[in-house]
Amino acid sequence: MKIAFVGKGGSGKTTLSSLFVRHLAARGTPVVAVDADINQHMGAALGLDDAEAAGLPAMGAHLPLIKEYLRGSNPRIASAEKMIKTTPPGEGSRLLRLQEDNPVYDACARPVALDGGSVRLLATGPFTESDLGVACYHSKTGAVELLLNHLVDGREEYLVVDMTAGSDSFASGMFTRFDMTFLVAEPTRKGVSVYRQYKEYARDFGVLLRVVGNKVQSADDVDFLRQEVGDDLLATFGHSDWVRAMEKGRPRPFSELEEENSRSLAALYETADASYELRDWERYTRQMVHFHLRNAESWGNAKTGADLAAQVDPSFVLSEDHPEAATAAVQPA
Numbered sequence: 421m422k423i424a425f426v427g428k429g430g431s432g433k434t435t436l437s438s439l440f441v442r443h444l445a446a447r448g449t450p451v452v453a454v455d456a457d458i459n460q461h462m463g464a465a466l467g468l469d470d471a472e473a474a475g476l477p478a479m480g481a482h483l484p485l486i487k488e489y490l491r492g493s494n495p496r497i498a499s500a501e502k503m504i505k506t507t508p509p510g511e512g513s514r515l516l517r518l519q520e521d522n523p524v525y526d527a528c529a530r531p532v533a534l535d536g537g538s539v540r541l542l543a544t545g546p547f548t549e550s551d552l553g554v555a556c557y558h559s560k561t562g563a564v565e566l567l568l569n570h571l572v573d574g575r576e577e578y579l580v581v582d583m584t585a586g587s588d589s590f591a592s593g594m595f596t597r598f599d600m601t602f603l604v605a606e607p608t609r610k611g612v613s614v615y616r617q618y619k620e621y622a623r624d625f626g627v628l629l630r631v632v633g634n635k636v637q638s639a640d641d642v643d644f645l646r647q648e649v650g651d652d653l654l655a656t657f658g659h660s661d662w663v664r665a666m667e668k669g670r671p672r673p674f675s676e677l678e679e680e681n682s683r684s685l686a687a688l689y690e691t692a693d694a695s696y697e698l699r700d701w702e703r704y705t706r707q708m709v710h711f712h713l714r715n716a717e718s719w720g721n722a723k724t725g726a727d728l729a730a731q732v733d734p735s736f737v738l739s740e741d742h743p744e745a746a747t748a749a750v751q752p753a
Contacts, residue, residue, distance in 0.1 A: 422568065422579045422597060423692055427604035428614045429459075429585035432634040435663060436604050437582040438465035442674050443685040446536030450519050450577040452529070455543040456564050462582045463541060466532050467671055478545025479563035482527045486563050489523050490514050490570050496731045503731075504720045505562030506593060506712035508705070509570050510733025515742065516570050518577045524567070535674050542567075561594065568597040569708055572740055575696045593711025596625045597704075600695045602632050602688060605649070607641035612648040619652070625707060628695055630654040632688065654691055655684035701739040708738070 425437035434457065444451045455462035455476075463473035479486070487500035487507075494512035497503060509515060516522065529540040544561050564581065573579060581598070595601070595618075603618055605611045615631055622629055633645045633656035645653050662677045677685075709732050712720075716728035 421573060421575060421577065421599050421692055421696060422571070422581070424581050424583050424595070424598040424601045425604060426583045426595075426601060426614070426618065427585065427634075428606070428611060431585075431604045431606055431611060431614075432657075433457075433585070433604040434461045434465050434582050436602070436632060436634060436657065437580055438462055439663075439677070439681070439685060440602075440688055441466065441539055441580050442534055442536060443682075443689060444578050444580070445534045445539050446674055447689070448537060451539040452518050452579045453532075453539055453541045454564055454567075454579065454581040455541070456561050457582050457584050459585075460543055460545070463532070463543065465666075466534065466539070466541065467666070468532065476530055476541065476543045477528050479528045479542055479567075480545045482524075483563050485527055486524050486566060490516075490566060494733075496733055498726065502724050502726050502728070503566070504712075504715060504724065504728065505565045506569070506708070506715045506720075507566065507728070507731055508708045508712050508733070508736070509738060510731070510736045513570060515572045515738075516567060518571070518573050518579060528563075561592070565592060565594045565597070568594065569738075572738065572742065574740060575693070578692075592715075593707065595622065596627060596707045596711070599628065599699065600692045601627055601629045602654070603629060604632050604634050605645065606635050607633060607637075607644045612645070615649055615652075626700075626703065628698065630691055632684070633657065635659075655687040657681050657684055702737055705737045 425433040427433040441451055441453045453462060453466065460473070463476055484500055487503045490509070490513060491497045491500050491503060492512050492514040494510050496510050497507065516524065525540065529542050531538050532541045544564060561584065571579065603615050605615050619629060629652060631645065631649045631652045632654055633642065636642060636656040636658050642656055645656070658680065660678055660681055662672055665672050712732065713729055720728045
């Protein structure tokens with residue numbers, strides 16, 4: 421299951437996405453967490469110290485390896501250099517499974533031990549001053565988009581992505597790559613403004629969107645959110661002494677998280693799990709191709725000097741049952 425956390429900067433989406441990762445790990449559910457935000461804080465939220473968080477390998481730095489591995493023997497892709505972030509898989513491409521070992525995870529993922537188990541953590545890498553004027557952050561998230569395009573995941577395994585803040589998530593087709601999107605909103609006018617943008621833009625693509633209220637202090641806060649987002653409001657989180665202790669570097673066992681906040685995490689899990697029944701791999705593949713062709717025409721063809729529309733395999737549909745998924749799962753690391 422592919423889950424995204426989005427929201428306004430400062431809304432607390434990194435905190436809530438990391439809590440959700442811990443909730444899944446405590447259930448014994450296999451989890452891969454991805455920090456795709458401009459401000460890379462998920463490692464710290466999962467308990468890494470500053471040196472450990474800074475030492476996470478940047479996916480963007482390994483983009484050539486990622487492309488070469490995913491390209492496999494796909495005859496429609498002449499070389500890894502001709503791949504862009506939206507290049508879809510086809511016959512011969514290597515597909516990824518969340519629980520396998522492969523060169524992509526070897527290079528980019530690091531295990532993080534939690535009191536409920538262990539998870540794999542990947543990070544895009546921070547946006548630095550050296551990037552200014554020569555690149556945009558969306559180029560750094562290209563590695564994540566390629567991973568999502570080639571990922572074959574099942575029901576009881578989760579990829580949880582902490583997305584970049586605000587409406588920047590719309591800069592590519594990555595916002596359509598998820599089974600469920602949780603939008604974290606504070607009970608303020610600014611807090612729900614991103615919700616309106618996301619709701620409008622996502623409507624045409626069938627994106628499943630639920631709102632998670634954060635920093636909720638009263639019944640009036642809940643009423644405000646309900647008035648602004650209606651039935652899209654799924655759950656709320658209030659003040660957490662557990663989170664505050666974590667932020668002070670004084671972690672407590674996850675089992676001591678406040679009961680009310682634990683119930684909210686359970687609601688997120690139940691909603692995410694239920695979305696499995698709504699999966700449509702044909703639509704997923706079709707949207708993947710749509711954004712690839714759009715990017716190819718607007719900038720990709722000029723950048724690579726190739727007709728990237730030729731990379732589309734019209735007979736290929738990504739699915740859990742695709743034979744390449746089984747082949748990829750036994751690829752040597």
